[in-house]
Amino acid sequence: xxxxxxxxxxxxxxxERDLHLDGRGLLLVPSFFCARTPVALVDxxxxxxxxxxIDRLDGLARRGGGGxxxxxxxxxxxxxxxxxxxxxxCSTGEVARRLRISPAAASQHATVLRNAGLLATxxxxxxxxxxxxxxxxxxxxxxF
Numbered sequence: 001x002x003x004x005x006x007x008x009x010x011x012x013x014x015x016e017r018d019l020h021l022d023g024r025g026l027l028l029v030p031s032f033f034c035a036r037t038p039v040a041l042v043d044x045x046x047x048x049x050x051x052x053x054i055d056r057l058d059g060l061a062r063r064g065g066g067g068x069x070x071x072x073x074x075x076x077x078x079x080x081x082x083x084x085x086x087x088x089x090c091s092t093g094e095v096a097r098r099l100r101i102s103p104a105a106a107s108q109h110a111t112v113l114r115n116a117g118l119l120a121t122x123x124x125x126x127x128x129x130x131x132x133x134x135x136x137x138x139x140x141x142x143x144f
Contacts, residue, residue, distance in 0.1 A: 010038050010050070019048055030054045033116065072137060075113075081110045083118060083140060089131045 001007050008026070009022035018085065019040055027049045038052040069079040085098045110130050113119040118136035122129050132140070 008050075010040075022047060024048060024049070026050060078093050078105070079113060082106065083113060083136055086119060086130045086132055086136075089129055092128045092130070095130065101134075110116065 016055055019042060021065045029049055029051045031051050031053055034053040035052050038050055041049040041051065059106050068080065071083070075083065078099065082095055085095055092103055092110060095110065096103045097107050099106065110119055110121065110128070113136070114121050117133055118139065119130045120133050
């Protein structure tokens with residue numbers, strides 16, 4: 001993105017469009033979870049919003065130190081451990097046993113990680129099997 005003669009230019013946007021602010025201003029929202037392309041949220045009754053991606057992991061490495069510490073700083077110690085334990089697949093009960101936390105806590109952490117796009121969950125009757133998504137795997141294997 002760049003500001004050019006009173007125009008905010010967003011490169012690699014899926015479609016070309018003009019957003020007229022009409023004096024309403026523009027709220028810029030950095031997002032760790034925004035994919036590669038900024039997203040404009042337009043509601044005529046509200047100020048326009050532009051959600052844009054921020055550096056996904058390199059910035060964490062510079063600010064947070066070593067890999068595990070940076071991951072813990074971002075997710076919290078238990079969620080970072082859940083992400084590591086899940087690896088190629090793990091049930092909620094297995095997560096609870098391996099981390100010595102309650103099944104309810106394991107389920108809650110898995111839900112947060114799934115909602116963040118880091119885990120995928122597949123159910124088979126009363127068992128939930130959690131696996132890493134590509135983003136979750138990238139976070140674990142990032143060269144901090």
